[in-house]
Amino acid sequence: MSDIDDFYTARNLLYLGAYPQALANLSGLPRTCNELELKSLQYRAYLGQGNTALVLAEIPPTSHPTLLAIRHLALNDAAGTQTLASDAANQQSATFAAIAAQTLASAGLTDDALRLLDQHPRSLECVLLTVAIYLTIDRVDLAQKLVARARTWSDDAPLAQLAEAWTALAQGKVNEAHYALLELAQASSVDTVRLYCALAVTKMHLAQYAEAEALLQSALEKDPNHPDTLANLAICASLSANSAARARYLSQLAHAAPAHPFLLDLDMAGARFDAALAQVK
The missing domain is CATH 1.25.40.10 (Tetratricopeptide repeat domain)
Incomplete structure (x- = not known):
């Protein structure tokens, strides 16, 4: 059986955000499977669960380039990644x-x-x-x-x-x-935070805000501090004209992920508005 066949299910589960299921699937694979691919999927699933410390502890700076790429991913190290990516073999x-x-x-x-x-x-x-x-x-x-x-x-x-x-x-x-x-x-x-969020976005586009909020609340039950869930809840509250809920979710998001792109976009939009207002005065 090829490596792709071996890891087909686990890779799908990883991208659907079903990290525990992916790890469980990987643990049941035969010992003859590609060990590097196995580890790469395991460590990415751990990162998906927020277990960065484990990943950094188990992937030293002398590891295989593929595992080092995961280490750089955990550290958001673009410079280190560029160095690795400059090697044609990698x-x-x-x-x-x-x-x-x-x-x-x-x-x-x-x-x-x-x-x-x-x-x-x-x-x-x-x-x-x-x-x-x-x-x-x-x-x-x-x-x-x-x-x-x-x-x-x-x-x-x-x-x-x-x-x-x-x-x-x-x-x-x-x-x-x-x-x-x-x-x-x-x-x-599987019913994952990632899928709940994606389905909620489609509901918001259809102006079905109550259904979107219900999906996002289900996601929040799985992970109370998930940044994308909180960002989407803030958006849903805005679309529903619920300013109190919007402020609450934005506050939670700022605590959970202060550098989240949604917050950065809000800050940028606010700065542009202030600059435009100053020109009018």
Whole structure:
């Protein structure tokens, strides 16, 4: 059995945010499976659970480049990641590319991230991350083309379905995105914070704010300090004209993740408004 077959389920669970299930699946794999790939998925699942200390303790600076990429991901170390990514041998690994690209993209180095990912057009993990970056930089057209190409060979794999759902939402095809996410959740038999948040976003786009809030509250029960859940709850409260709830969620978000992009965008918008107001006076 190939490595891809061995880790297919665990990788899907990882990207759906089902970290305990991914770890449980990995623990049941045969000893003959690729140990490096096994560890890379385990450590990323631990990071997803917020267990950064464990990851840093178990991945010393002398580790294999793929594991070092995870260490840099945990530390948000873009400079260290760039050094690793400059080695052509490291670039040949789709797993390394996927991990390193996340760190680079988070640091705003989207061109570097895309160059890495582009070398692995048949890796669904790399395709999904490329789509995510395209959507972040408002290149929905490129995301749509990549999803269409992947559809010809991905056989409705969960990661391909996730990419399709994200792209459909960006295109304004909200119902299509919602049902794709719902089908994905049902097929994988998991209910994760990530899926709850994604489904809630589709509900907000449909102006179904009560249903969106219910989904987000379910996510909050699983993780009371999950930054994206709190950010979406603040947005939902704004759309529902509930200023008290909005202030409460923003306060929680500022405590849980003071550098969250939503808060940074709010600060930037406030600064622009103050500057415009000063010009009027």
